[in-house]
Amino acid sequence: MEPAPAPQAPARLNTTPSWLLGQAATHAHRLVAEALGTVGVRGYHYRLLAALAEIGPTSQADLGRSCGIDRSDVVAALNDLADRGLVERSPDPGDRRRNVITLTVAGRRDLRRMEDALDRAQDTLLAPLSRADRDQLIRLLSTLVAER
Amino acid sequence: MEPAPAPQAPARLNTTPSWLLGQAATHAHRLVAEALGTVGVRGYHYRLLAALAEIGPTSQADLGRSCGIDRSDVVAALNDLADRGLVERSPDPGDRRRNVITLTVAGRRDLRRMEDALDRAQDTLLAPLSRADRDQLIRLLSTLVAER
DNA sequence: CCTGATACGTTGGCGTGGCCAACGTTGGTA
DNA sequence: TACCAACGTTGGCCACGCCAACGTATCAGG
Numbered sequence: 001m002e003p004a005p006a007p008q009a010p011a012r013l014n015t016t017p018s019w020l021l022g023q024a025a026t027h028a029h030r031l032v033a034e035a036l037g038t039v040g041v042r043g044y045h046y047r048l049l050a051a052l053a054e055i056g057p058t059s060q061a062d063l064g065r066s067c068g069i070d071r072s073d074v075v076a077a078l079n080d081l082a083d084r085g086l087v088e089r090s091p092d093p094g095d096r097r098r099n100v101i102t103l104t105v106a107g108r109r110d111l112r113r114m115e116d117a118l119d120r121a122q123d124t125l126l127a128p129l130s131r132a133d134r135d136q137l138i139r140l141l142s143t144l145v146a147e148r
Numbered sequence: 149m150e151p152a153p154a155p156q157a158p159a160r161l162n163t164t165p166s167w168l169l170g171q172a173a174t175h176a177h178r179l180v181a182e183a184l185g186t187v188g189v190r191g192y193h194y195r196l197l198a199a200l201a202e203i204g205p206t207s208q209a210d211l212g213r214s215c216g217i218d219r220s221d222v223v224a225a226l227n228d229l230a231d232r233g234l235v236e237r238s239p240d241p242g243d244r245r246r247n248v249i250t251l252t253v254a255g256r257r258d259l260r261r262m263e264d265a266l267d268r269a270q271d272t273l274l275a276p277l278s279r280a281d282r283d284q285l286i287r288l289l290s291t292l293v294a295e296r
Numbered sequence: 297c298c299t300g301a302t303a304c305g306t307t308g309g310c311g312t313g314g315c316c317a318a319c320g321t322t323g324g325t326a
Numbered sequence: 327t328a329c330c331a332a333c334g335t336t337g338g339c340c341a342c343g344c345c346a347a348c349g350t351a352t353c354a355g356g
Contacts, residue, residue, distance in 0.1 A: 018180050032166050043312075095322080145171045
């Protein structure tokens, strides 16, 4: 009657970088989802709002490109955001194929709330690491991502 | 006519640890999926085979627990593996609620092929990092995961 | 012995994130 | 004018993770 026979994954995995990366990312994702959940929003929504705040009113296509979300997924997420009044869709007078997406005041307000919650999530995530270790981690991950 | 207006995500994200973690994990997952794909298998399948090779014949429940896969997902993945003859399901004579899962010879062979492919994927993933940096990364990620 | 809690395998479903194909519309260009 | 490209939109697929429910089987307590 072993108390806890197998705590986690096969030993092979626990030293495999891609596995550790996945586990850490899952953990981080959980914290982030929880944080965004307090504002009633998902990852796509936040990303779009953040991009919008950064680059100003844009077409859906540019918006999607600027944050790595597929055109079709942008549509759905923007529907949610527009329904909640965080964003406004208006036809581009200069190019009738496009919609111009604008961040509303409410959108800017909620974005702030999201970022506050996210900052707290980052702190929770990085809590077990020293300041120097955090910088190291960011450096290493950036290197990996750059090589993508 | 800017050549490439926005290369990637909102600036806010590119320094956010959880975002970098996710990006790196996605990249790693892509490499891993590609590697496992050469053996015609997905993540769940590999994990189960690896766990099975490590702890020997076990019930589905224990198997799932040992590699963090939900019971219901274990069923489906084992169906695939059994259909391909990589694994054998037999009723446990000592406890008729259980199935004993056994790794077949073919299963052990394919597992080897998966691990070879995975080793290559890890090398590709870590290519941009020095030996010391790789160790650092593993250490930092392990710390994060341990705090989960 | 019986009863109730618990574990098992299984089915079916939901949500997130990522991707692709196709369509009709509009723009730009040869 | 014809053609191709980009746009927004619909609809679909996959991987992974998680949960609820069911019928069966086991086991511990009364």
